[in-house]
Amino acid sequence: MDYIIEKQRETYVTHECDVLIAGGGVAGIAAALSAARSGARVLLVEKSCIAGGLATSGLVTLYLPLCDGKGRQVSFGICEELLRLSIKHGAEARYPKPWLENGTKEEKEKTRFEVRFNPHFFAIEAEKLLISEGVKILYGTLIVDAVVENKKIKHVIIENKSGRQAVKVRSVVDATGDADVCKLSGEGTKEFSQKNVLANWYYYISNSEVSLKVLGVADIPDDEKTDENNVEYLSNKRFTGLDGDEISQMLCMGHQKMLDEIIKNRKSDKTHTPVAMPSIPQLRMTRRIDGEYTLDATQKHKHFDDSVGLISDWRKRGPVYEIPFRILYGKKVKNLITAGRCISTTDSMWDISRVIPACAVTGEAAGISAAMTDDYKSLDVKLLQAELVGRGVKLKESDC
Ligand SMILES: Cc1cc2nc3c(=O)[nH]c(=O)nc-3n(C[C@H](O)[C@H](O)[C@H](O)COP(=O)(O)OP(=O)(O)OC[C@H]3O[C@@H](n4cnc5c(N)ncnc54)[C@H](O)[C@@H]3O)c2cc1C
Incomplete structure (x- = not known):
């Protein structure tokens, strides 16, 4: 292909943070909140102009279940907090009464803990919450490059109305949904072989x-x-x-x-x-990190010593998955972790792990760990797990 060589240029370092969150979808919101609650200076970089990603700009307004379909809640923490926030001004449909108003076990077995929310209320409430927790938001800002030295991202390059700038970072959470930062930093990635069908909700x-x-x-x-x-x-x-x-x-x-x-x-x-109409493309599965470990749909009910949360299968009643921490980070870039749509799962597991609750669960784990370390593989996962449990997250299926 024909190409040109651009002029070398000075790029000013305009921002500095402990944790840079790439993408402000549900995964990015959860990661930013949890990192900020751990005391980190958090910068959330979002290319569009509202928070929420597919859930708001994409009008995908069904917050799928936090329960296993058999009357047992499995996803907790920020995942539940965001579900409740999404309907602060009322649910659009599917109000899960037994779950929110002390229903019986029998009632919970019949109703899944899911809700249809209004995207505009959710976007604004999420933004207010992020700001109140001290997260700095940069809207209308595209991440275009990452500068890696000694296997760590030192700077993330952004572009917005102010031009091209550099952000000095300690840790990065890739919550772009498309593993953009993984790709830009040279981390291993895989693409969804089946590709996406056309949708326009x-x-x-x-x-x-x-x-x-x-x-x-x-x-x-x-x-x-x-x-x-x-x-x-x-x-x-x-x-x-x-x-x-x-x-x-x-x-x-x-x-x-x-x-x-x-x-x-x-x-x-x-x-x-x-x-x-949606203002971002409705794409389910595109590119993901090639993680230290990759979770498969057959691994339901399997216990992992490094579990950082639980998710159910939105399509079926029964299956529950523990999320091993190792599926969030890769093999090459030490201070980069993923959350949401671009974590390391096989194609069949991807259809389960891409939905809103799973994005919130992985976002919370990624955000806390990003506040704790700039080398995910070396992190003592017990410390991360203790923090998650302290915030109300259940890690083992047997704990629910
Ligand atoms: C048609 C469709 C229907 C779906 N139905 C449901 C459903 O009913 N229920 C359900 O729970 N889930 C559903 N999903 C899945 C779910 O909506 C998403 O997978 C989930 O919301 C993804 O969250 P995320 O934060 O990982 O990614 P996203 O929501 O994609 O957020 C990523 C964010 O990063 C930003 N970004 C991307 N690249 C860059 C960059 N380079 N620089 C800066 N910012 C960047 C994007 O603008 C976006 O805001 C559906 C998805 C689709 C497409």
């Missing part, structure tokens, strides 16, 4: 009632496809989510599908009008 109003249109269904992992569960997708084309041109093409296709759907509905209902 949006809100519309009809007869004075606002609803969420789930345009583009959830994908079924290749290894779970059967003749019976084959679903019809919006388009046959699939997207890596890692190519600028391809993402733009995906967005334009999604916008057109949305418009087609609205025009179709307006033929019978003149009040049918769109009120909100």
Whole structure:
């Protein structure tokens, strides 16, 4: 490919922090809160202009279950705090009454501890909480490079309205969803082999009632496809989510599908009008860290000595996974850890670990550890676990 060599330039170090959180989705919010609560100076860098990532800008407003589907809560800590925060001004749907109002075990068995929230309330409340905990937020700021020396990131390069700048860092949490900092710093990464289906969820109003249109269904992992569960997708084309041109093409296709759907509905209902469309691409699985360890969907109910939290399987009742700390960090860059969509899981586990509660669980563990160390592999995981337990997190399935 043709290329040019840019001029060398001085890049001013405009910020310095203990912990840089790359990306302000649910994982980044959880990581920033937990690092700040450990006393770290935290800078959260977010390319869009509100907090929440896919959950807010992406209009993915279903906070999937904190329970195992059999009446037992498994995800705690910031994961539960953020669920409650998301409905501070009321739930849009699926209010989990037995879970929030002292229901019986039988009632909890029938209702999953999940909720539909309003994305705008959640984004603003999360932002207020971050600021109140001392997190400095930089919106409209893209992370474009990482300067690594002696296997540690020393500076993260950002670009925003002020131009290109450097941030001096001690530890970094990659919560970009796409493992951008891993890629930029030379950490090992893997891509999602199945690629993403087209989706474009949006809100519309009809007869004075606002609803969420789930345009583009959830994908079924290749290894779970059967003749019976084959679903019809919006388009046959699939997207890596890692190519600028391809993402733009995906967005334009999604916008057109949305418009087609609205025009179709307006033929019978003149009040049918769109009120909100996603402002970041709706991509589920793109790129992840190639971690020190990789978790697989078959490892349900398996105990790990370095567990940092628990998640359930949103698709089924029963399965519970302990999250080993080793799936959050990689083999090359010592002071880089991941949280959320880009932790180290196999393709089949990825469909379980990518959802909002799991992003909050891994975010909390990543944030606390980032405040504790600049070398994750050397961290005494018992200290991290003690801190998590002190904050109400359950680490073993047998503790629930
Ligand atoms: C169509 C669809 C439907 C889904 N349905 C559900 C559902 O019903 N329930 C559920 O719980 N989950 C669902 N999910 C999954 C879930 O929404 C996301 O996986 C989860 O919210 C991801 O959180 P995250 O913080 O890891 O990543 P993200 O939400 O992707 O946040 C990453 C943040 O990093 C920012 N960022 C990225 N790169 C950079 C960079 N280089 N510099 C600066 N900032 C950067 C982004 O702007 C973004 O705000 C769905 C996902 C999709 C796409």
